[in-house]
Amino acid sequence: MRAIILNSGRGTRLGDMTRECPKCMTCLDEKETILSWQLKELMNVGVKEVVITTGAFAEKLKEYCLQLDLPLDYTFVYNEKYADTNYIYSLYCARDVLRDDDCLLLHGDLVWDSGVLDKLMAYPDSCVVVSSDEKLPDKDFKAVVHNGKVEKIGIEFFSDAVAAQPLYKLRQSDWGVWLDEIINFCENGECGCYAENALNNVSDLMNLYPLDVKEDLCKEIDTQEDLAEVSAEWRKLRKRKVYMSFSVDVIHSAHIALMKKASRYGKLIVGVLSDTAVASYRRFPLVPYEERLMLFKNLVEVSEVVEQTELSYKENLCAIRPDFVVHGDDWREGFQKTIRDEVIQILDSYGGRLIEFPHVYDEKYDRLERRMRMELSMPDVRRGRLKKLLSMKGCINAIEAHNGITGLIAENTVVEQEGKAYQFDAMWVSSLCDSTAKGKPDIELVDMTSRFQTINDIMEVTTKPIIFDGDTGGLAEHFVYTVRSLERMGVSMVIIEDKTGLKKNSLFGAEVAQTQDDVGRFCQKIKAGKHAQKTNDFMIVARIESLILEQGMADALYRAHEYVNAGADGIMIHSRKKEPDEIFEFVEEFRKKDVITPIVVVPTAFPQVTEEEFKNRGVNIVIYANHLTRSGFPAMQNVAKSILQHHRAKEADAMCMSIKDIITLIPEEE
Ligand code: SPV
Ligand code: MG
Numbered sequence: 001m002r003a004i005i006l007n008s009g010r011g012t013r014l015g016d017m018t019r020e021c022p023k024c025m026t027c028l029d030e031k032e033t034i035l036s037w038q039l040k041e042l043m044n045v046g047v048k049e050v051v052i053t054t055g056a057f058a059e060k061l062k063e064y065c066l067q068l069d070l071p072l073d074y075t076f077v078y079n080e081k082y083a084d085t086n087y088i089y090s091l092y093c094a095r096d097v098l099r100d101d102d103c104l105l106l107h108g109d110l111v112w113d114s115g116v117l118d119k120l121m122a123y124p125d126s127c128v129v130v131s132s133d134e135k136l137p138d139k140d141f142k143a144v145v146h147n148g149k150v151e152k153i154g155i156e157f158f159s160d161a162v163a164a165q166p167l168y169k170l171r172q173s174d175w176g177v178w179l180d181e182i183i184n185f186c187e188n189g190e191c192g193c194y195a196e197n198a199l200n201n202v203s204d205l206m207n208l209y210p211l212d213v214k215e216d217l218c219k220e221i222d223t224q225e226d227l228a229e230v231s232a233e234w235r236k237l238r239k240r241k242v243y244m245s246f247s248v249d250v251i252h253s254a255h256i257a258l259m260k261k262a263s264r265y266g267k268l269i270v271g272v273l274s275d276t277a278v279a280s281y282r283r284f285p286l287v288p289y290e291e292r293l294m295l296f297k298n299l300v301e302v303s304e305v306v307e308q309t310e311l312s313y314k315e316n317l318c319a320i321r322p323d324f325v326v327h328g329d330d331w332r333e334g335f336q337k338t339i340r341d342e343v344i345q346i347l348d349s350y351g352g353r354l355i356e357f358p359h360v361y362d363e364k365y366d367r368l369e370r371r372m373r374m375e376l377s378m379p380d381v382r383r384g385r386l387k388k389l390l391s392m393k394g395c396i397n398a399i400e401a402h403n404g405i406t407g408l409i410a411e412n413t414v415v416e417q418e419g420k421a422y423q424f425d426a427m428w429v430s431s432l433c434d435s436t437a438k439g440k441p442d443i444e445l446v447d448m449t450s451r452f453q454t455i456n457d458i459m460e461v462t463t464k465p466i467i468f469d470g471d472t473g474g475l476a477e478h479f480v481y482t483v484r485s486l487e488r489m490g491v492s493m494v495i496i497e498d499k500t501g502l503k504k505n506s507l508f509g510a511e512v513a514q515t516q517d518d519v520g521r522f523c524q525k526i527k528a529g530k531h532a533q534k535t536n537d538f539m540i541v542a543r544i545e546s547l548i549l550e551q552g553m554a555d556a557l558y559r560a561h562e563y564v565n566a567g568a569d570g571i572m573i574h575s576r577k578k579e580p581d582e583i584f585e586f587v588e589e590f591r592k593k594d595v596i597t598p599i600v601v602v603p604t605a606f607p608q609v610t611e612e613e614f615k616n617r618g619v620n621i622v623i624y625a626n627h628l629t630r631s632g633f634p635a636m637q638n639v640a641k642s643i644l645q646h647h648r649a650k651e652a653d654a655m656c657m658s659i660k661d662i663i664t665l666i667p668e669e670e
Contacts, residue, residue, distance in 0.1 A: 104169055
């Protein structure tokens with residue numbers, strides 16, 4: 001799309017101001033002239049080529065444009081008869097460079113609200129700006145609209161007319177028709193009239209529609225009074241507050257383009273999502289909040305940067321009350337829809353407006369995101385993330401994963417509720433589920449090599465931190481090797497339980513023979529593990545089986561403090577009682593002496609307790625230890641039974657995912 005700006009006129013009605021330079025170089029404020037501002041507006045809506053017709057001060061105007069140093073291609077067309085002709089003749093002079101594209105046609109003294117130009121650009125057909133709110137001007141343009149189309153434009157029409165402004169978007173075919181008539185006029189010596197006189201002759205051959213901008217600013221500056229009034233209104237518009245929210249780690253060209261568009265509407269305030277808010281709905285931010293804040297602070301488009309602590313805009317919108325919220329139009333569907341609905345509702349409550357620009361899909365941004373996700377899966381980045389999440393959120397959750405697909409469920413499941421998004425923080429590689437998936441009992445029978453293979457399968461397709469169920473950790477002499485291997489792989493935490501001999505699953509309780517380890521010996525194992533680890537990120541958590549083995553609360557608490565003294569980075573307290581009372585009592589008592597060490601719980605037997613309640617009581621990690629295994633296997637069993645019962649698979653089909661869904665479930669990497 002090319003723009004044509006008509007700047008051949010003398011602008012004598014501005015008096016002294018146009019004695020030494022053309023009218024378009026009149027200042028709107030200390031930084032912008034009408035022309036510099038118009039050119040930036042055009043540039044920001046994607047115009048690359050500008051044809052400027054000139055007259056008086058042609059050289060000055062040309063030099064001025066070039067020194068603005070904007071990425072625009074200029075063609076200057078001099079109308080040597082500028083003193084005796086109207087702009088119909090300027091267009092005639094420019095006829096050879098105008099024909100082969102759609103164009104924006106505007107007068108060089110026109111100032112508008114950026115929303116007007118955006119509406120014009122978004123309009124599908126040829127159109128001209130009109131205002132049904134504006135009272136009909138005596139001397140300026142009016143448009144006669146018939147059957148929804150513009151029939152005539154001129155200063156002389158008063159009936160069936162609306163105020164019109166010389167700002168057009170013209171499709172190439174319509175523009176060609178008008179231009180041909182302009183040429184006819186000029187070659188017949190009619191060079192003193194408006195170009196619109198030619199338009200009125202051929203309007204029935206064109207599809208020109210009125211674009212009603214109602215009360216939005218779009219005015220020419222002809223006189224000193226116009227200048228005072230229009231520039232004051234224009235300055236007021238620039239003081240409006242525009243709000244955008246960002247969660248990105250890197251700012252790429254589409255973000256900049258969106259911010260440029262947004263900043264045209266006023267002062268742009270950017271809400272940078274806190275790390276917790278980003279981690280809650282997307283993925284863990286690779287760049288921490290403070291650095292992301294600085295990225296935005298340093299952009300010329302941005303006037304102010306604030307923190308947005310939740311996915312919901314509510315808090316910031318109520319505090320800032322921006323005139324506009326700007327967003328891409330890609331949040332109308334999907335889980336962000338409710339956030340959008342809330343934004344609209346809040347804006348409506350005080351007369352603010354949502355502006356949505358078309359979302360720019362670009363394969364390279366997708367690639368960038370994939371690369372960043374890959375970064376998150378690298379051992380060093382993944383390993384350290386559990387500690388970061390713990391310090392960020394206070395209490396985190398983990399769900400069991402025992403292979404690639406359950407890992408993907410843990411990775412990708414997101415639920416949106418009341419403007420907040422929820423997803424799992426981490427994955428638990430359970431000994432019970434890993435063994436079950438291999439059809440083996442949970443008695444440390446599946447060897448470490450095999451367990452590491454499970455971790456590897458999960459790691460290959462996910463990015464979230466991993467907590468490894470290390471059973472008893474084996475002999476201290478063996479445990480040190482396990483620690484180093486886990487750490488090297490990028491696992492964040494190993495939990496070892498204070499049992500010895502043939503370990504059985506804790507949920508059997510005291511019904512089966514199980515021996516709790518000696519405190520001193522278990523402390524030695526913890527110390528050996530802590531000594532073996534190479535990074536600060538890795539955590540060794542001691543799991544206390546005293547309540548499971550009915551050794552009493554005092555024993556559990558005694559062991560907890562001893563294990564912490566031995567270097568344990570956290571305590572897991574386990575219980576198989578249906579009520580959480582003994583867990584709550586343990587946490588309360590433990591916290592009397594130790595407010596720092598993270599406490600881990602596995603609420604398999606007492607699923608009624610919410611994460612919020614655990615957090616309030618001082619728990620830091622809640623592990624859903626076996627739920628994907630327990631939900632997946634019954635579904636498979638039912639299907640197997642159904643096939644056997646019916647001697648065919650028809651009845652089972654409804655219980656199965658479709659073939660189409662299963663083959664597209666996991667996208668192929670290119
Ligand atoms: C596991 O998931 O393997 C555990 C937790 O160790 S529990 O089964 O509750 O003992
Ligand atoms: Mg286990």
